Amino acid sequence: xxxxxxxxxxxxxxxxxxxxxSAAFTVDETEQVILTQFGKPVGDPITEAxxxxxxxxxxxxxxxxxxxxxxxxxxxxxxxxxxxYIKVDxxxxxxxxxxxxxxxxxxxxxxxxxxxxxxxxxxxxxAIAKHELIEVIRTTKDREPARDxxxxxxxxxxGVLYPIRMGRAKIEQEIFEAAARKxxxxxxxxxxxxxxxxxxxxxxxxRIYTRMISERQQIAERFRSEGGGEAAKILGKKExxxxxxxxxxxxxxxEVRGVADAKATQVYADAYNQSPExxxxxxxxxxxxxxxxxxxQDSTMIxxxxxxxxxxxxxxxxxx
Amino acid sequence: MVQRxxxxxxxxxxxxxxxxxxxxxxxxxxxxxxxxxxxxxVQAEMEGIVQRFGRYAxxxxxxxxxxxxxxxxxxTMVPVKRQLKQxxxxxxxxxxxxxxxxxEQPLERSMVTGDLNAAxxxxxxxxxxxxxxxxxxxxxxxxxxxxxxSEAVMRTVVGDRTVDEVITIGRQEIEADxxxxxxxxxxxxxxxxxxxxxxxxxxxPPTPVQASFNExxxxxxxxxxxxxxxxxxxxxxxxxxxxxxxQKIQAAEGYALKRVNEADGDVARFNALLKEFLKAPEVTKRxxxxxxxxxxxxxxxxxxxxxxxxxxxxxxxxxSTDK
Numbered sequence: 180x181x182x183x184x185x186x187x188x189x190x191x192x193x194x195x196x197x198x199x200x201s202a203a204f205t206v207d208e209t210e211q212v213i214l215t216q217f218g219k220p221v222g223d224p225i226t227e228a229x230x231x232x233x234x235x236x237x238x239x240x241x242x243x244x245x246x247x248x249x250x251x252x253x254x255x256x257x258x259x260x261x262x263x264y265i266k267v268d269x270x271x272x273x274x275x276x277x278x279x280x281x282x283x284x285x286x287x288x289x290x291x292x293x294x295x296x297x298x299x300x301x302x303x304x305x306a307i308a309k310h311e312l313i314e315v316i317r318t319t320k321d322r323e324p325a326r327d328x329x330x331x332x333x334x335x336x337x338g339v340l341y342p343i344r345m346g347r348a349k350i351e352q353e354i355f356e357a358a359a360r361k362x363x364x365x366x367x368x369x370x371x372x373x374x375x376x377x378x379x380x381x382x383x384x385x386r387i388y389t390r391m392i393s394e395r396q397q398i399a400e401r402f403r404s405e406g407g408g409e410a411a412k413i414l415g416k417k418e419x420x421x422x423x424x425x426x427x428x429x430x431x432x433x434e435v436r437g438v439a440d441a442k443a444t445q446v447y448a449d450a451y452n453q454s455p456e457x458x459x460x461x462x463x464x465x466x467x468x469x470x471x472x473x474x475x476q477d478s479t480m481i482x483x484x485x486x487x488x489x490x491x492x493x494x495x496x497x498x499x
Numbered sequence: 500m501v502q503r504x505x506x507x508x509x510x511x512x513x514x515x516x517x518x519x520x521x522x523x524x525x526x527x528x529x530x531x532x533x534x535x536x537x538x539x540x541v542q543a544e545m546e547g548i549v550q551r552f553g554r555y556a557x558x559x560x561x562x563x564x565x566x567x568x569x570x571x572x573x574x575t576m577v578p579v580k581r582q583l584k585q586x587x588x589x590x591x592x593x594x595x596x597x598x599x600x601x602x603e604q605p606l607e608r609s610m611v612t613g614d615l616n617a618a619x620x621x622x623x624x625x626x627x628x629x630x631x632x633x634x635x636x637x638x639x640x641x642x643x644x645x646x647x648x649s650e651a652v653m654r655t656v657v658g659d660r661t662v663d664e665v666i667t668i669g670r671q672e673i674e675a676d677x678x679x680x681x682x683x684x685x686x687x688x689x690x691x692x693x694x695x696x697x698x699x700x701x702x703x704p705p706t707p708v709q710a711s712f713n714e715x716x717x718x719x720x721x722x723x724x725x726x727x728x729x730x731x732x733x734x735x736x737x738x739x740x741x742x743x744x745x746q747k748i749q750a751a752e753g754y755a756l757k758r759v760n761e762a763d764g765d766v767a768r769f770n771a772l773l774k775e776f777l778k779a780p781e782v783t784k785r786x787x788x789x790x791x792x793x794x795x796x797x798x799x800x801x802x803x804x805x806x807x808x809x810x811x812x813x814x815x816x817x818x819s820t821d822k
Contacts, residue, residue: 205552205553205554206552206553206554207550207553208550208553208554208555208635208636209635209636209639210553227554228550228552228553228554228555229551229552229553229554230552230553230554244639246636246637246638246639247637247638247639247644247688247689248639249638249639249640249643249644249647251643251647254606268606270647270651272638272644272688312615313613313615316611316612316613316615316658317613317658317659318655318658318659319659322613322659324613324614324660324661324664325664325668325669325672326663326668327663327664327667327668337614337661337663338614338661338663339614339661340613340614340659340660340661341613341614341615347655347658348655370688373647373648373651374651374654375647375650375651375654376606376607376609376610376650376654377611377654378606378609378610378611379611379617384617384705387615387616387617388617388705388707388708390616391616391617391662391704391705391708391711392707392708392710392711395708395711395712395714395715396711396714398715398718399711399714399715399717399718400718401718402715402718402719402721402722403718403721403722403725405722406718406721406722406723406724406725406726407725409722409725409726409729410725410726410728410729411729412729413726413729413730413732413733414729414732414733416733417729417732417733417736417737420733420737420740421736421737421740424737424740424741424744425740425743425744427744428743428744428745428747428748429747431748431751432747432748432750432751433751435748435751435752435754435755436751436754436755436758438755439754439755439756439758439759440758442755442758442759442762443758443759443761443762444762446759446762446763446766447762447765447766449766450765450766450769450770451769456773456776456777456780457773460772460773460776460780460784461769463784463787463788464769464772464787467787467788467791470791470795471791471794471795474795474798474799475798475799475800476798476799476800477800478799478800478801479799479800479801479802479803480796480799480801480802480803481803481804481805482802482803482804482805483804483805483806484804484805484806487788489804
């Protein structure tokens, strides 16, 4: 007997272990579980992490992601309302909120992703087409840009933000609302959608570059002409200052000399005019002085013996 | 096939009885193995998250820790103290964290500014895992999500600014705004991360436009240079002209002094002479005359003395200056 009981116990224990192993399953913090019976979901999804049990052999466990998932859209080229072609790269975050419809309608993440691609892609396209480019670029309506003081009052559109009515955040919200409604039916909760990158397409980019270059050249030209103008101003002032300095000096020189000449003239006149004798004496010595200066070896002097100096030469007596 | 050294395990040959003395080792080995699988160390910079049957159980802090073995409890290590970084638009080589940089660097740095210009912006964010539980369980790809948010935030900030603000004057403001917006978004997204820093690296105009931006700088310098040169010329000429004017005036003043002094001297001399002259006018006059002649006549080239009655010889004289 003993020999028969022992194997039976072992078999029962083994079968029990297999059944228990098949009935128990764990649910991770990161997942939720749907139990399926012959491929059909049964009961509510299990969202609580931990150890759980199911009907062994008959039911299967399908794990579905519970965490917030990322959707990274492919960059798509599309026109804005002002017919500018831009490449828009969006990303969104979503969660499998209701695992049952999700499982029934989409089965797996791959098909969920393609559905997200379709819906978010077309809603993005719609929203972009409804707005002008600047609305997708800017966010804050009344932001006053700081101006580069060194650029001064640059001409035209330089240093100016284009005005907006909606802004990036509101357009993102617009896409979000439209898409979230459509995704709800799939058990998907869209958490948000945002523009990751927005860039000009190649031909627009060339145009933008050309404009940027011409704007900068305008600024550069202005700097150069400012420089020329400033320099001319300084040179003009130099010219004026030089003439002023020179003429003022001339004026003062003439004044000083004039005063001195007048003073000297007066001194001479006073002295020479003091008496009739003085006048004649002055006349006499001045004439003598003049002779001294006037006559030199190039002069020829013809003197008659009548002259004062030779009067003794002819006749001593006569002169007495 | 190569023939291997034949070693066949034949259960019939094996004498199990020989193992009997070693049988007592079995429980000891079992206990050792149990201890080995239930003890683990958490490194200083890490925090462990323990899950029992997949459910969050408790955190594990640095040091020696225990868990229930046989896969009932599972530990995941999260580096909470390590400062991590992500680079956008560029990559420093030799990184090990695959989320530190991407392969789409040119796309990352290319942005549109609020005045519809384009700019190339490179930046870096420094972050840490603050809440390891949220980091592990809330979001599937937290680091990818962080990269995406960071790009969206930076473009939002840059999109609200002019190209000049982005490239030159508004850098600090951009860093501050981006940090704030990024932290808000990270909190909202429950990534379990804390953003320490947003740093702008190279910010440039697009390559084809760079030359014209440089031209502006160059023109600015040219302007300064032109002004400086003009000032130089001014400073070279005007002070000299001032000096020269001063010189002329000084000379004129000298002339004035000389003129007056000479007049005074002349007059003094004249007065002295006059005084003597008045004492004996006739003699003095004569003396002066003779003295003058004495001085003058020797200097003359030709001296012709004729009697007044012989004036007819005059036309015969060769009055030439030739020697």
